[in-house]
Amino acid sequence: MARIAMVVTxxxxxxxxxxxxxRWLVEEGHSVEIYAWDRGHKHPLNESLxxxxxxxxxxxNSPSVGSFASWKNKKKFISKLNIxxxxxxxxxxxxxxxxxxxKIILDIHDMAHTWPLMRGNSIFHRYASRKMLRDARSIMKKxxxxxxxxxxxxxxxxxxxxxxxxxxxxxxxxxLERIDEKVIGYFGRIRDFESxxxxxxxxxxxxxxxxxxxxxLATERMIEEYPEVDYRGPFTEEQLPALIGEISVMFAMYSTxxxxxxxxxxxxxxxxxxxxxxxxxxxSDTPMGILCSNEKLGVTASFDDxxxxxxxxxxxxxxxxxxxxxDDREILVQVVANLLD
Numbered sequence: 228m229a230r231i232a233m234v235v236t237x238x239x240x241x242x243x244x245x246x247x248x249x250r251w252l253v254e255e256g257h258s259v260e261i262y263a264w265d266r267g268h269k270h271p272l273n274e275s276l277x278x279x280x281x282x283x284x285x286x287x288n289s290p291s292v293g294s295f296a297s298w299k300n301k302k303k304f305i306s307k308l309n310i311x312x313x314x315x316x317x318x319x320x321x322x323x324x325x326x327x328x329x330k331i332i333l334d335i336h337d338m339a340h341t342w343p344l345m346r347g348n349s350i351f352h353r354y355a356s357r358k359m360l361r362d363a364r365s366i367m368k369k370x371x372x373x374x375x376x377x378x379x380x381x382x383x384x385x386x387x388x389x390x391x392x393x394x395x396x397x398x399x400x401x402x403l404e405r406i407d408e409k410v411i412g413y414f415g416r417i418r419d420f421e422s423x424x425x426x427x428x429x430x431x432x433x434x435x436x437x438x439x440x441x442x443x444l445a446t447e448r449m450i451e452e453y454p455e456v457d458y459r460g461p462f463t464e465e466q467l468p469a470l471i472g473e474i475s476v477m478f479a480m481y482s483t484x485x486x487x488x489x490x491x492x493x494x495x496x497x498x499x500x501x502x503x504x505x506x507x508x509x510x511s512d513t514p515m516g517i518l519c520s521n522e523k524l525g526v527t528a529s530f531d532d533x534x535x536x537x538x539x540x541x542x543x544x545x546x547x548x549x550x551x552x553x554d555d556r557e558i559l560v561q562v563v564a565n566l567l568d
Contacts (some may be wrong), residue, residue: 228255228256228257228258229257229258229312229313229314229563229567230257230258230260230311230312230313230314231252231257231258231259231260231312231313231314231315231316231563232259232260232261232262232310232311232312232314232315232316232327233245233248233249233259233260233261233262233315233316233317233318234261234262234263234305234308234310234315234316234317234318234322234325235261235262235263235264235318235319235322236263236264236301236304236305236318236319236321236322237263237264237266237416238263238264238265238266238267238269238270238283239261239263239281239283240263240265240269240270240281240442240461240463241462241463241464241467242263242318243396243464243467243495243499244318244334244336244376244396244495245261245318246261246276246277246279246464247396247398247464247554248316248334248394248559249261249278249279250277250278250279251556251559251560252279252559252560252563253277253278253279254278255560255563257563259278259279259280260279260280260281260282260312261279261280261281261282262282262284262308262310263281263282263283263284264283264284264286264300264301264304265283265284265285266286266290266291266297266300266301267290267291267442268285268289268290269290269442269461270283271283272284272285276464284304284307284308286300286303286304286307287300294343294346294347294351294352294355295351298355301321302324305322305323305324305325306324306326308325308326309326310325310326310327312327312329313329313330313567314329314330314331314332314563314566314567315327315329315330315331315332316331316332316334317331317332317333317334317366317370318334318336319334319335319336319337319339320333320335320339320340320359320362320363320366320367321339321342321359321362322366323362323363323365323366324362324366330371330566330567331366331369331370331371331372332370332371332372332373332374332562332563332566333366333367333370333372333373333374334373334374334375334376334394335373335374335375335376335380335384335391336375336376337376337380337487337492338380338383338487338490338492339359339363340356340357340359340360340362340363341356341485341487341490342356342359343355343356343359344356345418345419345482345484345485346444364387367384367387367389368389370389371566372391372392372562372565372566373389373390373391373392374391374392374393374394374558374559374562375391375392375393375394376393376394376395376396376493376495377393377395377491377492377493377514378393378491378514379490379491379492379493379514380487380490380491380492381393381491382491383490383491392558392562393555393558394555394558394559394562395493395498395555396493396495396498396499397498397502397551397552397553397554397555398498398499398502398553398554399502399553399554400502400503400504400551400553401468401502401503402503402504402548403468403471403472403503403504403505404472405475405504405547406472406473406474406475407475408436408475409433409434409435409436409475409476409540409541409544410435410436410437410438410473410474410475410476411426411430411435411436411437411438411474411475411476411477411478411508411540412437412438412439412440412470412471412473412474412476412477412478413426413437413438413439413440413441413477413478413479413496414439414440414441414462414467414470414471414477414496415441415494415495415496416441416442416443417439417441417442417443417444417445417446417449418443418444418445419445419481419482419485420445420448420449421482422478422480422481422482423439423445423449423453424452425480425530425533425536426478426480426536427453427456428533429533429534429536429537429540430537430540432533432534432537433537433538433540433541435476435540435544436457437456437457438456438457438458438459438470438473438474439456439457439458439459440458440459440460440461440462440470441461441462442460442461446458467499468503471499471500471503471505472503474505475505475543475544476505476506476507476508476525476540476543476544477496477497477499477500477505477506477507477508477525478507478508479494479496479497479500479507479508479509479515479525480508480509480510480528480530480536481494481510481530482530483510483513483530488510488513488515489513489514490514491514492514492515493514493515493518494507494509494515497509497515497519497524497525498524498551500524500525500548501522501524501525501548501551502551504547504548504549505548506524506525506526506543506544506546506548507519507524507525507526507543508525508526508527508528508536508539508540508543509525509526509527510527510528510529510530511527511528511529512527512529522550522551522552523546523548523550524548524551525543525546525548526539526542526543526546527539
């Protein structure tokens with residue numbers, strides 16, 4: 228079968244979507260290598276997991292700290308890649324400019340060009356956003372096929388003049404036994420401190436215990452300001468079911484100032500939680516909120532209303548999640564097969 232390379236600009240420790248796709252492709256008989264950037268210098272350089280290999284790159288002698296250093300070192304990571312494969316899958320548009328001669332699948336999980344504006348509105352942040360948008364448009368033109376994680380992102384891709392297929396971050400149902408204790412969890416990238424603050428403050432009102440796991444730019448601040456929170460550190464995909472088994476509700480709310488939220492982002496943690504029989508709390512009046520309500524995956528609340536979030540926690544705690552859609556494996560497998568023919 229084929230040699231398939233994947234590129235992601237995080238440490239892939241874990242990256243549930245990327246690793247799930249890697250497992251699917253390995254099960255189809257392909258050889259898969261994931262090229263990842265370990266900006267924090269925390270993870271093994273080479274790792275084999277369930278048939279695929281993760282090859283991590285570190286830039287410099289110390290972790291990348293701050294927006295400018297991260298931006299500069301991400302560019303170095305991309306420029307250093309020398310990939311030989313039958314097919315390349317680029318994960319998100321910030322992987323643009325990888326030197327590769329061959330067929331490319333661009334997988335858009337998020338509106339990457341909105342990320343710099345989450346950190347500020349300075350001249351530098353605006354320049355970085357514009358540059359990332361130009362790169363996104365360039366790599367979309369070069370790609371053999373585009374897939375995306377959310378229907379709303381598909382609309383944006385179409386507005387840019389390109390066709391795409393939606394491969395959502397769903398997994399097949401594997402319900403866990405419900406728990407009586409009121410416990411809310413957040414497992415994933417901890418990028419937005421304001422979201423963590425809303426969850427923790429609302430949990431005090433609702434009488435919920437909080438468990439968090441993952442890493443990201445806001446992790447240290449969360450630990451410093453809320454040392455009482457049960458923080459488990461980074462986790463692997465294999466550890467996720469056990470973590471979800473300890474909670475009764477998943478928190479999947481984000482500041483609507485993030486450009487991707489109103490453009491259609493669907494949180495993976497909501498879909499993961501539902502597959503394991505756990506309801507989520509998500510933003511009302513957003514595409515994710517509409518999906519949550521339509522599919523009865525949890526409860527929606529206004530991001531700016533602590534009392535409403537607390538009430539949503541209590542309501543979600545009593546919900547049963549029984550009917551969830553399965554994964555989109557066959558869509559991805561067919562996209563890859565078509566390109567390899």
